Amino acid sequence: MATVSYLKRRSELETYFDRTAVEAWSRLTSDAPVGRIRATVRAGRERMRATLLSWLPKDLRGQRLLDAGCGTGALAVEAARRGADVTAIDLSLTLVRLAQERCPQDLGSGRVQFQVGDMADPALGSFDHVVAMDSLIHYAADDTVRMLARLSERAGNKLLFTFAPRTRPLAAMHALGRLFPHGNRAPAIEPLREIDLRRHLARAAELDDWRTGRSERVVSGFYTSQAMELQHE
Numbered sequence: 430m431a432t433v434s435y436l437k438r439r440s441e442l443e444t445y446f447d448r449t450a451v452e453a454w455s456r457l458t459s460d461a462p463v464g465r466i467r468a469t470v471r472a473g474r475e476r477m478r479a480t481l482l483s484w485l486p487k488d489l490r491g492q493r494l495l496d497a498g499c500g501t502g503a504l505a506v507e508a509a510r511r512g513a514d515v516t517a518i519d520l521s522l523t524l525v526r527l528a529q530e531r532c533p534q535d536l537g538s539g540r541v542q543f544q545v546g547d548m549a550d551p552a553l554g555s556f557d558h559v560v561a562m563d564s565l566i567h568y569a570a571d572d573t574v575r576m577l578a579r580l581s582e583r584a585g586n587k588l589l590f591t592f593a594p595r596t597r598p599l600a601a602m603h604a605l606g607r608l609f610p611h612g613n614r615a616p617a618i619e620p621l622r623e624i625d626l627r628r629h630l631a632r633a634a635e636l637d638d639w640r641t642g643r644s645e646r647v648v649s650g651f652y653t654s655q656a657m658e659l660q661h662e
Contacts, residue, residue, distance in 0.1 A: 455527060458501040469650020474563070477647045478504050480656050481560055481589050484643060489513035490538055492557040495583060497548035498564020502528030502541065508560075509539030516553055518544045519564075549579035559584040563654055566593040566618050570629050573621070578635035581659070588639065588659040594646060595620035596653060623655065630659075638662050 457467055458474075482504065486492070490512030496505040499517035501524055509515045519525050522545045529543050544553075548564065559580050565573050573592065581588055623644065630636055642658035 454501070454524065458503065458527075466651050470652040473647055473649030473652025473654065476649060477562060477591060477652075477654050477656060478507070480645055480647060481562055481591075482507055484589055484656075484658055485511075485558055485560075485587070487511060489558075493555070495548070495553065495556040495559045495580075497559055497561040497580060499528060499543070500524050500562075500564075502532055502543065504560060504562055505541045505543075506532060506536070509536040509541045512538045513558075514539065515541045516544065516556070517541050518546055518548050518550075518553065520545070520547070549576060549583070551582070553583060555585060556583050557585050558587045558589070561588075561590040563591050565590055566654065569619050570621050570626060573619075573626070574629045574633050574636075577630070577659070578633055581636055581639055581661075584661065586661055588661075589656065590659070591654045591656050592626060593618045593620045594653065594655040595622045623657075626657075 453467075456463055457471055463471060485494075485508065488511060489508060492513055494505075494508050494513040494515045496502075496508070496515055496517040499505050499519045500521075502517055505515045505517035505528070517525075517528065519528075525543050525545050532541055532543070548561065561577075561580065565576060568576065577588065577590060580590075627641060630639075630641060636659070638661060639659045640662055642660045644655060644657045646653070646655040
């Protein structure tokens with residue numbers, strides 16, 4: 430069951446991506462020129478996307494994949510090019526429309542179905558793999574683990590996700606962000622220590638059949654994120 434804090438943060442994210450950050454996010458996720466800081470974020474996101482994709486089979490034909498928090502759809506497109514049947518879902522109508530506009534017509538044997546809504550909606554059905562890239566980084570540890578438990582109910586094989594690791598540079602950037610006018614701020618990132626996150630995961634009864642696998646951090650200027658793999662036993 431979703432908590433009050435989760436629902437409040439989800440509403441903030443929806444408002445931010447649909448209203449406040451539309452133009453900036455559109456440029457960041459395109460090939461358009463951006464400033465030095467955003468260039469480091471773009472490069473970091475590209476490396477993280479490549480990392481997550483490298484943890485999936487190269488041949489995804491006949492397999493279903495959920496891109497949970499798909500943004501503008503880059504990961505969904507790459508998975509479809511490997512033959513996957515991808516459901517790509519995001520809270521933001523604006524981002525989903527942009528993803529649909531950018532999606533190539535020819536994806537070979539794969540396909541992408543874009544949707545607006547809750548990534549853990551049971552109506553989405555079951556998947557071989559679930560990927561949540563940078564879509565859980567705004568939630569506290571308890572809410573993150575609750576969401577992973579809900580996503581695990583949809584996943585048959587792998588559940589890949591990212592979190593914001595608690596580091597001194599990230600904490601400093603987080604504090605600096607609080608100095609900006611409230612209307613210009615992105616919803617706050619919730620940094621987590623990996624050891625604490627692993628403890629939360631180990632205590633979650635709903636994840637008893639899952640084990641943690643690979644973990645890899647990507648640092649690129651103003652972008653810091655860590656990928657983690659959960660595998661069904």
